Amino acid sequence: MRLAHARTADGDQPVVHLDDRWYDLRPLHAAVTPAVLAPDALAAIRAASLPAVEEPTEFAPPLAGIGKILCIGLNYTDHAEETGATPPAEPILFMKAPDTVNAPNDDVLIPRTSVKTDYEVELAIVIGSTARYLASPDEALAHVAGYAISNDVSERTFQIERGGQWDKGKNCETFNPFGPWITTSDDIADPQDLGLKLWVNGDLRQNGNTRNQIFGVAHVVWYLSQFMTLYPGDVINTGTPAGVAMGRSDGQFLRDGDVVEVEITGLGRQRQTFRSA
Known part of the structure; x- marks a missing residue:
């Protein structure tokens, strides 16, 4: 099942596939809100008789009322290698504000003074039921409502070269294209076997698989629940595979007019044009 918001002439419309x-x-x-992600609410949707609609041609972000956006850094073996980083012993955590969320095909704004705006295709976990102090990773997936695509856009100068925390390079306006839909977890046979791809101007830059995550989906949800309560509507970006501009010898950071396309198996596709703010 897919949950989404279709853009129509009458405004954004909640739809289900x-x-x-x-x-x-x-x-x-x-609307598709955190309450819709509860197991009983999803079951009611499956059992309901709903009016059919035409296939949407454009999507808004698929979840209204997102809570926290938690992000895991350096979570792919090949990405750690390309950046010269030692694979972490524990997940690296940072956060993005919910107001960074952007529709999957809307323009992304390159910040003023930016010279190193970067792309990152990521599997996003969408939490469906409250998780706190989970006893083990075996309990984690029961709290996952579904999965979506996030493009964890980053400005590397702000993030790494300006001191302090990573947040300055992660929370610029429009820096989290999300969607086009949330695929419920029952339709994802194995979240540790999903292909991730990203193109810049038609050039395939990232081509990875979630099997190469250092910390898998269940481990990440369990781990985070030891430090904070996870609520319905929280989103977890789980890291990116190799191929980001920061890891390339030629750099090739994003410039005004560049087109980025993002795809994850079973989760759809995004397309953004990057524009100077």
Whole structure:
């Protein structure tokens, strides 16, 4: 099942994809919110008789009312290698503000003074039920409602060369394209076997697989629950594979007019044009 917000002439409309058709979700919910992600709410959607709609041609972000956006850094073996970093003994955590979220195909703004705006295709975990102090990773996936694509856009000068924490290079306006939809976890057979790809102006830059994560989905959810409570509507960006501009000998950071396309198996595709702010 896919949950999304379709852009229409009448505004953003909550829709659901079931049995190869798209349906209007408004008879049950005015929007896809954290409450919709609860197991009983998802079950009610599956059982409901909803009016069919045309396949959407454009999408808004698929979740309204996102809580925390938690991000894991250096979580792929090949990405750690390309950046010359030692693989971490524990997950590296930073956060992005919910107001960084952007529609999957909207323009992304390159910040003023930026010279190193970078791209990062990432698997996003969407939490569906409250998780705190989980006893083991075996309990973690029961708290995952679904998965989506995030492009964890970064400004590397702000992030690394300006001192302090990474947040300055991660929280610029529009720096988290999200969607086009949330695929519920029952439709993802194995979150540790998903292909991730990213193109810049048609050139394939990233081509990885979640099997190369240092800390897998279940471990990440369990780990984070030891330090903070995870609530429905929280999103976890799980890191990026090799191929980012920062790891390339030629750099090739993003410039005004560059087009980035992002794809993850079963989760759809994004396309953004980068524009100077």
